[in-house]
Amino acid sequence: MAALSEEVLLVVKKVRQRKQDGTLYLMTERIAWGPEGKDRFTVSHLYADIRCQKISPEGKAKIQLQLVLHTGESTTFHFANESTAMKDRDAAKDLLQQLLPKFKKKANKELEEKNRMLQEDPVLFQLYKDLVVSQVISAEEFWANRLKLSSTDHFSSNNNKQEVGISAAFLADIRPQTDGCNGLRYNLTTDIIESIFRTYPAVKQKYAENVPHNLTEKDFWTRFFQSHYFHRDRINTGLQDLFSECAKQDEKGLKSMVVQGVKNPMVDLLYGNSLHIACPSTSNSSKTVKENSNSAIIKRFNHHSAMVLAAGLRKMDTSSDQASETSSTDGNSRDSDTFQPPIKKVKLQEAIEYEDFQNETGPKTIALKLKKFDRYSHGPVPLQSHHYSTSQDIISSVSCIQEEMSCYKPCLTQVMSSSAASSAITALSPGGALMQTGAHQTVSQLVPVDIQSELKHLYTAAGELLRHFWSCFPVNTPFLEEKVVKMQSNLERFQSTKLHPFQGKIQREYLSSNLISHLEEMIQAAYNKFHAWQMRRMMKKT
Amino acid sequence: MASEDEISLLVIVVDVNPIWWGQQGQRQPEFTLSKCLDAVMVMANSHLVMTRTNKLAIIAIFIIWSFIFFSHFFDSRDEPSLGSSDGKYELLSVANDLIAEEIKNLMARTQVKGHQTDTLLAGSLAKSLCCILKKCLAGQDMKSRILVIKAAEDCALQYMNFMNVIFAAQKQNVLIDACVLDSDSGLLQQACDITGGLYLKIPQKIALAQYLLWVFLPDADQRSQLVLPPPVHVDYRAACFCHRNLIEIGYVCSVCLSIFCNFSPICTTCETAFKIPLPQMIKPKKKKLKAAN
Numbered sequence: 001m002a003a004l005s006e007e008v009l010l011v012v013k014k015v016r017q018r019k020q021d022g023t024l025y026l027m028t029e030r031i032a033w034g035p036e037g038k039d040r041f042t043v044s045h046l047y048a049d050i051r052c053q054k055i056s057p058e059g060k061a062k063i064q065l066q067l068v069l070h071t072g073e074s075t076t077f078h079f080a081n082e083s084t085a086m087k088d089r090d091a092a093k094d095l096l097q098q099l100l101p102k103f104k105k106k107a108n109k110e111l112e113e114k115n116r117m118l119q120e121d122p123v124l125f126q127l128y129k130d131l132v133v134s135q136v137i138s139a140e141e142f143w144a145n146r147l148k149l150s151s152t153d154h155f156s157s158n159n160n161k162q163e164v165g166i167s168a169a170f171l172a173d174i175r176p177q178t179d180g181c182n183g184l185r186y187n188l189t190t191d192i193i194e195s196i197f198r199t200y201p202a203v204k205q206k207y208a209e210n211v212p213h214n215l216t217e218k219d220f221w222t223r224f225f226q227s228h229y230f231h232r233d234r235i236n237t238g239l240q241d242l243f244s245e246c247a248k249q250d251e252k253g254l255k256s257m258v259v260q261g262v263k264n265p266m267v268d269l270l271y272g273n274s275l276h277i278a279c280p281s282t283s284n285s286s287k288t289v290k291e292n293s294n295s296a297i298i299k300r301f302n303h304h305s306a307m308v309l310a311a312g313l314r315k316m317d318t319s320s321d322q323a324s325e326t327s328s329t330d331g332n333s334r335d336s337d338t339f340q341p342p343i344k345k346v347k348l349q350e351a352i353e354y355e356d357f358q359n360e361t362g363p364k365t366i367a368l369k370l371k372k373f374d375r376y377s378h379g380p381v382p383l384q385s386h387h388y389s390t391s392q393d394i395i396s397s398v399s400c401i402q403e404e405m406s407c408y409k410p411c412l413t414q415v416m417s418s419s420a421a422s423s424a425i426t427a428l429s430p431g432g433a434l435m436q437t438g439a440h441q442t443v444s445q446l447v448p449v450d451i452q453s454e455l456k457h458l459y460t461a462a463g464e465l466l467r468h469f470w471s472c473f474p475v476n477t478p479f480l481e482e483k484v485v486k487m488q489s490n491l492e493r494f495q496s497t498k499l500h501p502f503q504g505k506i507q508r509e510y511l512s513s514n515l516i517s518h519l520e521e522m523i524q525a526a527y528n529k530f531h532a533w534q535m536r537r538m539m540k541k542t
Numbered sequence: 543m544a545s546e547d548e549i550s551l552l553v554i555v556v557d558v559n560p561i562w563w564g565q566q567g568q569r570q571p572e573f574t575l576s577k578c579l580d581a582v583m584v585m586a587n588s589h590l591v592m593t594r595t596n597k598l599a600i601i602a603i604f605i606i607w608s609f610i611f612f613s614h615f616f617d618s619r620d621e622p623s624l625g626s627s628d629g630k631y632e633l634l635s636v637a638n639d640l641i642a643e644e645i646k647n648l649m650a651r652t653q654v655k656g657h658q659t660d661t662l663l664a665g666s667l668a669k670s671l672c673c674i675l676k677k678c679l680a681g682q683d684m685k686s687r688i689l690v691i692k693a694a695e696d697c698a699l700q701y702m703n704f705m706n707v708i709f710a711a712q713k714q715n716v717l718i719d720a721c722v723l724d725s726d727s728g729l730l731q732q733a734c735d736i737t738g739g740l741y742l743k744i745p746q747k748i749a750l751a752q753y754l755l756w757v758f759l760p761d762a763d764q765r766s767q768l769v770l771p772p773p774v775h776v777d778y779r780a781a782c783f784c785h786r787n788l789i790e791i792g793y794v795c796s797v798c799l800s801i802f803c804n805f806s807p808i809c810t811t812c813e814t815a816f817k818i819p820l821p822q823m824i825k826p827k828k829k830k831l832k833a834a835n
Contacts, residue, residue: 370798372811375783377702391654397564398654401575404567405649408576410642412587415580415751424749428756433745434771 006030010095012088014081017043024077026095029103031067033077043075047103053096055089063089067096114143123460130461130498168308170195176225186225198311199304202246254303447515451506455515458498462519465490469526475533488530491523499523550761551677551686552589553670556582558645559661560652562694562724573747578723581751582691583641587634588759660697663690663729664704667718671710678714687717687739689758691750696727708733719758723747728777735776738762742771783811 010026015033022035022042031050032041049069056064063085068074077092079085118125132139170192176184197204203224211220261268427433447455469487472480503516556578563575628635667688674686688711711718717739720730726743734741744753757770779788782803793802798812808815 368798368812370812375800375811378698378781378786393565394561395654397561397568398652400564400567401560402649402652404574404576405646408579408642408646410576410580410583410638412580412584412638415577415584416749420746420749421752424746424752425756427745428753428771430769434742435769 009099010092012079012092014079015088016078016080017075021080024092026092026099028099031096045069045075047096047099050096050100050103053093053100055093065089065092126457127460127464130457131464166195166198166308166311168305170199171304184225186221188221199307200246200250202249206246250303254299254306257306451509451515454502458502458516458519461498462494462522465494466522466526469530473529473533484530484533488527491526495523549684550593551674551684552586553674553686553688554582554586555666555670555688555690557661557663557691557693558648559694560649562661566693570747573750577748578691578693578750579641579645581754583638584751585689585754585759586637586641588755590633590637591631592759660699661692661694662700663692663697664700664707667704667707667711671707671714671716674716675714685715685761687719687761689719689721689754690730690733691721691723691754692727692730693723695725696729701729704729704733708736712737717762721750721754721758723750731774731776732778735773740765740770741774 006027006029008025008027010024012024012026015022015024017033017035020035022033022038025032025034025041029048030044030046032044034041034043045067049071051068051070054066054068056062056066063079064076065079066074066076079089079092081088118128128142132142176186197207207220211217215223428435465487469484469491472484472487475481475484499516499519503514506515558575563578567574667690670688674684674688678684678686708718711733716737718730718733718737719739720727720734720741722730722741722743731741733739740757742753742757744750760768777788779790780792780801781787782789782792783800784802784804787803789801789803793805794800795802795809795812795814795816797814798809800809800811802809805818807817
């Protein structure tokens with residue numbers, strides 16, 4: 001049965017699972033189901049293991065709740081209580097909805113991240129196999145350094161998530177469908193609801209006030225769509241309508257926006273009185289009915305656009321400036337006068353100047369002044385003492401050669417004697433005088449490939465351990481002291497479990513060269529450092 | 543096997559420094575310039591004969607003072623103008639005759655001017671590269687390599703030009719092989735290492751032909767199948783600017799990148815002043831005198 005320490009949050013009776021009656025229990029960390037009459041749970045899932053939950057659609061006869069786990073398998077619960085099945089199911093669903101997100105992110109993100117890193121980098125995978133699987137160091141130490149990097153990236157990317165904008169046509173996108181019998185069906189998604197709340201904060205306020213105490217969500221939205229607030233003709237029918245206040249607020253908002261004017265002088269049509277727009281004279285009372293409705297619609301459109309823009313700007317402002325919380329929702333927010341001159345200047349400058357066309361005012365550079373150029377042109381050929389030839393030598397050599405060449409006739413049948421040729425061939429054959437240095441370069445050919453790759457793995461693993469070891473110095477904190485001691489024991493363990501068997505293997509295969517001598521040197525250097533540090537510590541204590 | 547369409551171009555650059563060869567003729571009469579040229583001709587003929595189709599060989603000979611180069615393309619498709627006198631393949635006899643004639647002319651025209659005895663190695667390599675490039679641009683897809691037969695010593699003054707030529711050759715995928723007769727040449731060792739060619743210093747000069755045919759006749763693809771002398775360890779150490787010693791660890795000025803073997807507070811090339819921060823002196827702690835009660 002459930003552990004005594006577990007707090008049961010919800011019990012739902014008459015829940016069938018796999019055609020068996022039973023009871024569903026929701027606890028703080030897991031969800032469990034036990035068959036009727038039995039004491040123990042047959043089905044128990046931690047919230048951390050559940051990936052998502054699904055419910056059967058509204059019209060179906062069977063009221064079900066399905067849990068999909070991370071492993072892919074799913075469990076289905078059928079709420080069989082005749083009277084309260086829907087309520088039970090919804091209650092369970094809501095509770096799960098609250099609990100699941102808490103457990104979800106913690107456990108699996110890390111595992112997924114680790115798996116991903118291991119899969120992407122085969123070197124890392126090999127290192128993991130060498131060090132952790134063979135128990136030279138523990139998995140936590142292995143991941144200690146690496147996961148740190150990835151989690152910081154994760155957080156920074158989360159913070160910079162961009163805000164989703166509001167589509168100007170979101171109300172139109174709702175697209176009511178006829179129900180068949182003189183009714184209309186509106187499909188509302190959470191996105192649309194969010195857009196409505198962001199654009200019309202008055203509606204959001206009404207929602208907060210009324211739901212869920214007075215009205216259900218469904219009722220609220222039904223009223224919203226029925227109200228004339230939503231519809232074209234905004235004739236205020238009376239005070240029963242929830243949204244009549246909203247209509248009045250909107251009117252006020254619109255008027256104040258008009259009064260406030262446009263902030264950006266670049267798009268302000270009335271700036272400087274250069275344009276005279278015919279303002280409809282409000283005193284003129286002889287308006288036709290058609291004009292009235294047209295003006296109402298145009299007013300609504302303008303208001304809607306202004307609200308969408310304001311909602312977008314509001315998000316930017318609130319993120320950058322906390323103090324602007326005081327801005328009211330209709331746009332008559334800040335004191336525009338104090339802001340005007342700088343904005344205008346900035347906008348003008350932006351419009352006129354292009355960065356590319358500015359004069360190049362790069363950093364001041366200093367010219368390189370070299371006194372002696374010829375040093376560069378003289379190569380690494382050391383200045384040897386030339387054979388100094390006297391002019392007499394030169395002249396005699398030249399005349400000698402000229403004499404020789406004047407009677408030159410190529411005699412290609414007697415280029416060299418056979419003895420000379422055969423001695424040259426001997427020198428060039430393997431083992432000959434000219435082929436000596438070849439033997440040294442074949443270590444990579446002597447050692448078989450699998451031993452080479454194993455050696456490489458050993459080097460990577462040893463390098464990782466030594467890196468941890470050497471990064472502990474200088475030892476300032478008790479944490480580093482512990483780590484140094486731990487790394488020392490890790491190195492010893494590595495040497496005994498990996499290096500010595502490898503060496504034995506090589507010797508058995510009669511390979512003459514000691515391939516791991518360098519590794520041993522490195523580890524010995526680490527040991528020496530450790531002993532020296534230990535001595536010093538003991539001397540300090542005494 | 544090389545495909546029928548592949549053209550392999552061999553450029554042989556022979557050092558005919560008359561001073562060195564004249565002295566060599568006096569030192570060792572059995573191996574003179576004539577013998578050397580014979581060996582080179584054997585090599586050239588062998589190369590032309592190796593593959594029937596379109597293998598070209600060009601020989602460029604360089605000499606100091608007069609800056610005269612001799613270069614000629616030998617193509618099996620050319621119509622031979624001269625018949626051969628001894629039944630030899632016409633191309634070969636044409637090649638040999640041409641080479642001999644040109645060498646004689648070259649030597650006859652040489653005049654002693656000044657004291658310099660160095661060979662223009664960098665210049666001749668550059669000329670070879672130009673010839674190769676000209677042939678490449680003519681539309682034919684070619685694999686080319688340069689064989690340098692070097693007699694005299696390196697000239698330190700040609701270092702920069704030489705390095706530029708080497709890198710240009712590397713860019714063009716041209717191999718530079720070197721066959722050195724007398725003293726080791728660091729420049730050519732570097733050239734061979736960088737471009738992927740072979741460097742060989744010959745112990746016996748009289749067997750030059752044998753070495754050439756054994757080591758330098760196969761082209762780059764075939765060399766991987768053969769057992770050839772291993773590459774030489776090249777000394778890539780830099781020389782310090784002050785003494786021209788080859789050093790492994792030194793000081794480099796961060797402004798002008800000149801290398802010194804000792805630290806000096808002012809770089810002599812660009813006259814920048816440097817300071818090395820000395821380790822901080824640990825001040826002895828003053829013991830507080832405890833006030834007597």
